Amino acid sequence: MTAQPRTEFEASLQRQGSSWTRTTTEGFADAVADAVVEPAVATDLSEWGLDFGDAPVTVDPTPAELLEATTGVAGVTTGIASYGTLAIPSDAKGTEPVSLYPERHVAVVRESDVVADVQAGLDRVAEEFDAEPGSVVFATGASSTGDMGALVSGVHGPKQVHVVVVEDR
């Protein structure tokens, strides 16, 4: 990704080695098509008014399809600008495993869901928890380990993270 970061969120993504594209509801399917490496699976995002159109993704995959996929496309409920952190909900449609198992995670975030810092991100979770305790992963960059004597990216979680920022949502 050669684009220059325009926001603190993008600058944080760049620092952690993640890439990003900006798009709108209208350009969403094309942006996803450009971002995925096939085979790709996705969770349904129609409740956000986002349609995968002709993008080469299997929406709502079986566990076997998930295991075979190179890319997982899933929506994240919050972006945290200061660290480029993504809030992945542990929901019934499988956002958590789709973000976790494939080597490449394409995270979809609505720009209106990007908050300034960790405290603001945790405050949003706290508000949800007040209604009903739930589950969420704050993910920052690719998975990594130093346990084999040198830093390696892509362990049990994704090796690459690409963020699709939907500007008009």
Add this chain to the structure above:
Amino acid sequence: MSAERRLKAERIRHLLETERDAIRENTTHMNRQRYDAIERFERYEASREAARAIKEDAIERLPELIDRVRESVEANGGTVYVAEDAADANRYITEVTAEKGAETLVKSKSMTSEELEVNEALETAGVDVYETDLGEFVIQVAGEAPSHLVGPSLHKSTAAIAELFNAHFEPDEPLETAEELTNFARDYLLEYIVEADVGMTGANFVLADSGTVVLVTNEGNARKSAVTPDTHVAVAGVEKILPSIDDLAPFTELIGRAATGQEFPQYLTMLSPPVDSPPLDFESDVPLSEAEGDRDFHLVLVDNGRMEMREDPQLRETLYCIRCGACANTCANFQHVGGHAFGGETYTGGIATGWEAGVHGLDSAAEFNDLCTGCSRCVNACPVKIDIPWINTVVRDRINRGEDAELDWLVEGLTPDAEPGGMDLGKRFFGNFGTVARLGSATAPLSNWVANAGPARALAERVLGIDRRRDLPRFERQTLRAWFDARGGAAVPAGDADREAVLYADPYTDHVQVDRGKAAVRVLEALGVHVRIPEVPESGRAPLSQGMVATAGERASEVYRSLVEHVDAGRDVVVIEPSDLAMFRQEYEKFLPEASFERLGEASYEVMEYVYGLLGEGADAGELADGRGEAVAYHSHCQQRTLGLDAYTEAVLDDLGFDVVTSSVECCGMAGSFGYKSEYYELSMDVGGDLQSEFAAHPDREIVASGTSCIEQLDALFDDGTRHPVELLDPGR
């Protein structure tokens, strides 16, 4: 050398040969990253304060919070079991797996599960256990114990892991690089993750109000272990409970920085199970959103001694520990031997003494407690501000009191202490160094000849454990105080002086390193100070470092009584030995009434700090020796660094025209009596090797050091003698 000491020395030598290189590279790397990350983090102190306050409150309210966790988890649909001890926890966990008919269990990293030895219990019950954290996986394959709280396999290099995997798994192509090893382990473990019946995790935090388990990981294995199988068992010590999600923020920003220098963990997972995420049955052809299956969640809260630690005023703050490993990474001894020497049955590093004493008992803590030299480098590193050296001292005291009496008569006459009979004689000898020094000077040079003569060294080694490869301190016949009196006392009369100071003649300055004391007197007088050197007892540092807490407390009171009238008369207390100043400014808080502690602490200065202040107030630097660009290599003292005082020495030397480079090592390795002890001599020299190689790069610089032990160590490492920086300023030099 006694058999016990010889065994310990052999064990340390073996670890220096086999594990030192990997441990040292990894811990010093993480330590450097930590310094960088904290320097960039403006809210560090504020976050530490907040985290500390939250932990204090949570442990205070622990019984109530345990009840609250139970309510919340049960309301979410999970189960809570509070296990009294390891056997109780293991029984419950094996019952859960038996009920599920589980054959395979995948685990993410959890030190609490190591403490329980739950893997062995599960294997005995017929369940195959797979560690999915790659460090834990390496250890599991090797059949070893973790060597570090955060990096269990930190003692193994890439080559050693490759050798292990190639022999154990016999892959088609031999594995070589870290990437190949990582990919192999991931693919191997994935097969077991997808077929596992139960996933087990630990918990970094448990949130009482919502019944949430918080996990901090980088690999993603805890996420997979928690949400792939339909049954999740989380194991956590009761101390992991925080009241609510509102208390979480400071910890999330501290834990990664403290552990590895990461600004934020890769994965901060907050699960309020049973989670909504579909259980993954990889043989099913139903889409994820339609997957069925009941999720089951068990939170096992482990007491295993923790509620007793909570009632123990000295061990209680151990429970604030968030297991980041910063105390290990910043510890010079740990950097050289790792957790296989600096650790007990389960836990490793400085804070391990508190954990082992509380969880496994004093015997386990006694195995490695001596490796804490009290250098205090971990004090500023701890993200929850635990006084780790103090915990080590208290536990040492308890160990001392538990030992059997033998050969006491040998040191009885030398040891006017308040300690029980039966403690280690070497410790008692070093703990009473003030008396030893007084006798040494009174009988010098005879005492020096006798002490260094073969038979005496053999006896000292056998009975006191003093290694004969060390040069002993050479006592001066004329003490500093005798010299001062002989010259007619103060050269600057009180009436002509801008300030009056009491120079604290610690036993080393008074009896051994007398020159630095003389230089200090001349430097202060050159700057217009009226100097007095009253008789003041040893500060208590020597007994404290041996775990002789009661004796140290008595010394503190005596020192205070000797100095308070000077403080009341408006005199400053000037201290040459940094470890004694650290007593006045830090440890005396434990021994003196608050007002007394504050009064003495505020009136006391390290000698170069004092010179800096005098120059700042307008004293004439022209009265001191001019550096003329003279090149020096300066080694600050560990406790001086912790107090932030090293900068004054650097600034004064710089102002006076010296060209200064400063060492970056955490500690010289001598650490008071530590380097004298025969079982630790080689480790002490190995740690000193870091300082040696740093200064060897500057052969043309004169070496100066602030601490007595640092000077002794540098004298052992370099041919030219080492002086105190104040000697460079001496107008009479």
